[in-house]
Amino acid sequence: MHPPHFSVTLSSPNRPRPFEFDVRALPVLRNLQLSSWIWYAGQSTGIHTTMSSAAAAPLPLSALHTLTSIISQTLPPNTRDEGEHDRGSSSSSYPPHTQLEALTIQLVIHDYLGMSSSRLGWEEFARVVEALAAVGRMSLESEREAIQVDFRPMMGWETMLGEVYRRSVWESVFEFVRSGTGATLVVVVASLLGKSDDLVEGLLEEKLGWLREKGVGLVIHAEE
Amino acid sequence: MAGDWNDTILSEPQELATHTQIPSTTTDGSNLISFPTEIYESILDELVEWPETLRACAPVSHLFAQLAQKLLFSCICLKRPTRVVNPAPGEKLYVQPSIGFFRVLSSSPHLAGYVKSLIVSDADSFKYANTYREHRSWIRSSSDHAVHQILPLLANLEELGLAGNTRDSRLDFLAWGSDLRMGILERCSSDRLVKIRLAYVRNVPFSLLVLAPRLETLRLKNVLFISDLDHTTFGRAVDLQERHPPARLKHVSVTSTDAEEWSACYAWLASHLDLTHIKTLELNIDFYDEDEEMVEEARQAILNLLSGCSATLETLRLFMPDLEECRFTFRFFMS
Numbered sequence: 074m075h076p077p078h079f080s081v082t083l084s085s086p087n088r089p090r091p092f093e094f095d096v097r098a099l100p101v102l103r104n105l106q107l108s109s110w111i112w113y114a115g116q117s118t119g120i121h122t123t124m125s126s127a128a129a130a131p132l133p134l135s136a137l138h139t140l141t142s143i144i145s146q147t148l149p150p151n152t153r154d155e156g157e158h159d160r161g162s163s164s165s166s167y168p169p170h171t172q173l174e175a176l177t178i179q180l181v182i183h184d185y186l187g188m189s190s191s192r193l194g195w196e197e198f199a200r201v202v203e204a205l206a207a208v209g210r211m212s213l214e215s216e217r218e219a220i221q222v223d224f225r226p227m228m229g230w231e232t233m234l235g236e237v238y239r240r241s242v243w244e245s246v247f248e249f250v251r252s253g254t255g256a257t258l259v260v261v262v263a264s265l266l267g268k269s270d271d272l273v274e275g276l277l278e279e280k281l282g283w284l285r286e287k288g289v290g291l292v293i294h295a296e297e
Numbered sequence: 298m299a300g301d302w303n304d305t306i307l308s309e310p311q312e313l314a315t316h317t318q319i320p321s322t323t324t325d326g327s328n329l330i331s332f333p334t335e336i337y338e339s340i341l342d343e344l345v346e347w348p349e350t351l352r353a354c355a356p357v358s359h360l361f362a363q364l365a366q367k368l369l370f371s372c373i374c375l376k377r378p379t380r381v382v383n384p385a386p387g388e389k390l391y392v393q394p395s396i397g398f399f400r401v402l403s404s405s406p407h408l409a410g411y412v413k414s415l416i417v418s419d420a421d422s423f424k425y426a427n428t429y430r431e432h433r434s435w436i437r438s439s440s441d442h443a444v445h446q447i448l449p450l451l452a453n454l455e456e457l458g459l460a461g462n463t464r465d466s467r468l469d470f471l472a473w474g475s476d477l478r479m480g481i482l483e484r485c486s487s488d489r490l491v492k493i494r495l496a497y498v499r500n501v502p503f504s505l506l507v508l509a510p511r512l513e514t515l516r517l518k519n520v521l522f523i524s525d526l527d528h529t530t531f532g533r534a535v536d537l538q539e540r541h542p543p544a545r546l547k548h549v550s551v552t553s554t555d556a557e558e559w560s561a562c563y564a565w566l567a568s569h570l571d572l573t574h575i576k577t578l579e580l581n582i583d584f585y586d587e588d589e590e591m592v593e594e595a596r597q598a599i600l601n602l603l604s605g606c607s608a609t610l611e612t613l614r615l616f617m618p619d620l621e622e623c624r625f626t627f628r629f630f631m632s
Contacts, residue, residue: 099603104612 338364345371370411373398375444376418377435395435395443402450409450416458416494417444419468429464437472448480456514457484461497467521471500485509495520507569512544518552518581522562545571550579556588556595563598567605575606581616 341364344350348369355365375398378391395417402409419434436444459481461468470478484490485505492514495501499521506512549572553559559582566572580599584592603610 099607099610099613101609101611102613106612106614 334360337361341365341368344368366408367411370408372414372416373412374416374418375447377421393435393443395447399443399447402447406450410453412451412454414456414458414492415447415451415454416456416460418458418460419462420460421462429462431462431466431468432472434462434468436468436477437474442476445474445477445480448477448484451484452487453489454484454487455489456492456494457481457490458494458516459496459498459501460494463497467497467499467519469500470498470502471523481505482508492516503565503569506566507543509544512570513546514548515546516550517562518550519554520562521555521558522565524565543569543571545574547575548577549575550577550581552581554583556584556591559584560591560595560598563602567601572602573605574609576609577612577614578603578606578610579614583616 337360341351341354341361344354345368351365351369355362375395378393380391381388384390417436419431419436421429459468459470482505485493486508488510490509491511493506493509493512494516496516496518497520501520501522503522503524506515551559551562553562580602582595582599584595603613
């Protein structure tokens with residue numbers, strides 16, 4: 074067995090996959106949990122900005138790219154496409170890797186910076202997750218069409234994303250949802266002030282149901 | 298910390314003659330079914346999240362009292378004093394958990410042996426966020442002498458935690474009294490201690506970790522270590538060579554936003570502790586540094602850590618910030 078070797082390189086400027094990870098370097102790895110922001114209030118212009126400026130903050134594009142990149146690397150071989158197989162063949166001298174028992178993708182929504190009221194709030198949170206689920210559903214039918222179609226009912230969220238980020242983010246979301254077959258658990262962690270109410274939680278349950286149907290477990294965890 | 302201390306809960310449990318409870322007699326004269334002690338233990342273990350229920354179970358019998366005590370006192374968190382709202386005449390203005398707990402242990406010494414985990418915390422709610430100042434921390438307050446008196450009593454302590462506040466500056470370990478620092482050192486030197494948790498603390502001597510001979514679990518969250526090992530730290534010189542072989546860590550969690558602090562911490566840990574048998578590794582790394590060289594060094598430290606424990610690592614948790622913004626761009630691959 075080759076001794077594992079880790080090295081640092083810059084990502085390709087043409088393809089922002091900033092964090093790539095080969096689990097074959099960790100032969101007994103069984104549980105892999107990856108977390109990244111899908112919303113971070115700190116990306117807005119400052120602590121004392123108004124709700125409207127917070128809503129204008131874009132989703133962290135590179136974080137989604139990172140997630141999808143890692144997912145593609147850690148999927149079981151039979152879920153990878155041929156290109157992945159080809160790339161892996163150059164390292165065929167490595168021993169069989171222990172199959173992951175759990176791959177957890179944790180999407181973190183962080184929405185407090187100070188002691189005042191929540192900036193994103195449960196309603197916005199619900200809309201974010203709703204959008205994720207909606208795009209994923211459409212992607213099964215036709216990605217290209219989904220990109221065009223799914224923006225229309227999301228006018229409220231569009232302002233949050235911003236025009237520049239929008240398309241790339243959705244493409245990443247598609248990739249993420251497609252790759253969901255390799256994940257055993259998707260955890261949405263919401264760091265919000267105040268308690269959730271039953272109505273919004275019910276809405277979330279409905280919207281996240283689609284991912285559950287696709288075999289991806291979901292846990293909604295609200296932090297006060 | 299468990300709330301009210303009443304006589305039933307605090308009383309010394311009587312010696313149990315057998316492992317099986319003698320059937321009790323109910324009010325109608327019938328006997329209760331007797332179960333092995335282990336059954337009762339299992340049942341009460343399920344109640345560990347409900348201290349009120351455990352307290353209610355305590356008066357049932359001496360066995361129940363003992364089992365409830367073990368659970369109620371197994372994990373203690375000493376928090377900052379809280380102000381009493383509308384105190385009655387003659388009532389104290391503040392409730393001081395550390396002093397209250399010390400009094401409990403003084404009156405019921407057997408309870409100290411049940412404590413497996415002790416967290417000393419200066420965290421508070423957002424309600425008081427604007428008023429928190431580290432230099433007024435209760436832990437360094439001259440009026441609180443309880444913690445350093447409590448520490449030597451906890452002979453079975455397996456976990457010790459120090460938690461600062463996310464507001465203002467981190468807790469300054471060196472600003473604490475020498476009695477408290479020595480108490481912490483002595484407790485860390487115990488061969489029972491297997492877990493150390495530090496959060497938002499600064500000027501923590503590295504020797505604190507080295508002197509724990511059976512340390513297995515280390516959780517660090519925004520901690521600034523120092524290598525100061527002279528008399529000003531603990532009141533006596535610390536010989537790092539007296540611990541051999543180094544403790545073999547199995548579970549490590551690190552949260553850091555400072556590349557320089559993380560790099561220094563890793564270098565020191567790697568040279569004084571065994572990091573090659575880690576099974577669970579959690580890294581929450583989100584460097585704010587502007588110095589690219591420093592960030593590069595910190596990245597390399599992460600890679601070295603992963604590489605060193607790659608043969609044993611079973612669980613890996615990675616938090617990744619917005620990587621483009623942080624210029625945290627790196628790739629792991631096999632050579």
